Amino acid sequence: AQSVTQPDIHITVSEGASLELRCNYSYGATPYLFWYVQSPGQGLQLLLKYFSGDTLVQGIKGFEAEFKRSQSSFNLRKPSVHWSDAAEYFCAVLNSGYSTLTFGKGTMLLVSP
Amino acid sequence: DAGITQSPRHKVTETGTPVTLRCHQTENHRYMYWYRQDPGHGLRLIHYSYGVKDTDKGEVSDGYSVSRSKTEDFLLTLESATSSQTSVYFCAIMGGQSTDTQYFGPGTRLTVL
Numbered sequence: 001a002q003s004v005t006q007p008d009i010h011i012t013v014s015e016g017a018s019l020e021l022r023c024n025y026s027y028g029a030t031p032y033l034f035w036y037v038q039s040p041g042q043g044l045q046l047l048l049k050y051f052s053g054d055t056l057v058q059g060i061k062g063f064e065a066e067f068k069r070s071q072s073s074f075n076l077r078k079p080s081v082h083w084s085d086a087a088e089y090f091c092a093v094l095n096s097g098y099s100t101l102t103f104g105k106g107t108m109l110l111v112s113p
Numbered sequence: 114d115a116g117i118t119q120s121p122r123h124k125v126t127e128t129g130t131p132v133t134l135r136c137h138q139t140e141n142h143r144y145m146y147w148y149r150q151d152p153g154h155g156l157r158l159i160h161y162s163y164g165v166k167d168t169d170k171g172e173v174s175d176g177y178s179v180s181r182s183k184t185e186d187f188l189l190t191l192e193s194a195t196s197s198q199t200s201v202y203f204c205a206i207m208g209g210q211s212t213d214t215q216y217f218g219p220g221t222r223l224t225v226l
Contacts, residue, residue: 009153032213043203044156044217051213090155098163099144099207100171101215103155 002027004091006104013081014112021076021107023091032094033074034101035065039087047089050074061085086111116140117218119204125224132191134202134221138184142208145187146215149173149200156203162187194225 005024013019025031032051036044048059055067065076074091091104116139126132136145144163148156148171158171160179168179176198178190191198201222205215 034214036217043219046214046216049214092156094213098161098169099213099215100146100158100161101148101156101205103148103157105153105155 002031002093002095002102004093004102004104006089006091006107008107009105010108010110012110012112015083016080019076019078019081019085019109021089021091021109023074023076023104024072025074025091025093026072027093029096031074033065033067034092034094035059035063035074035076036090036092037061037087038090038106044090047076081109081111083111083113085109117204117206117216119202119218119221121221122219123222125226126194127226128195129193132194132223132225134189134191134223136187136189136204136218138187138206140206140208141184142206143184144207144215145181146205146207147171147177147179147187147189148203148205149198150203150220151200159189159202191223191225194223196225199223199225 003026034049035047050057050067088106088108090106092101118137120135146161147159150156157173162168162181180188203220204218207215
């Protein structure tokens with residue numbers, strides 16, 4: 001069965017510092033991968049997605065992610081974090097068939113001044 | 114916005130009572146999903162629909178039923194609510210031009226006392 005692991009439950013980053021959130025997946029075929037962000041009390045917003053092609057994908061709000069098949073990873077990065085980036089981030093893999101999603105448990109990002 | 118609304122947005126109910134949550138879309142998308150979000154668990158799939166009257170179970174379907182009598186509405190029913198069903202419920206849709214990307218509603222916070 002497919003699964004997604006986000007090893008870090010919480011991460012604290014200073015404003016202006018770089019960010020990397022880790023995501024590892026288990027999936028038999030070529031995965032379709034997503035990162036979503038959830039601000040407090042809000043729904044999920046799509047940051048970026050990887051289906052095929054270039055393994056470095058750009059998303060909204062200055063985020064990017066790199067797909068590494070050899071490491072079964074899809075890590076999210078941002079070169080300079082802003083206080084407004086404080087939120088919970090979810091990595092997900094699309095399952096075949098009726099295109100359901102399997103989510104990781106999320107990483108809460110805290111931004112310190 | 115992906116044209117998804119959920120109602121009610123907040124509900125408090127008592128153990129043993131039936132509860133129905135509604136997801137409404139204006140996008141005419143074929144696929145609709147119900148997830149629940151709990152701390153430490155991320156989002157987990159409850160049920161999904163791949164067309165009118167076509168539904169199937171997800172990972173955590175026990176105690177829930179769904180119905181989809183028209184394209185735009187997907188109802189989630191807790192037949193006899195329990196405290197373990199206290200959660201935030203999200204509806205998602207997929208289809209149209211982004212046939213492999215899910216877009217989420219704002220969520221319903223349900224508390225079962």
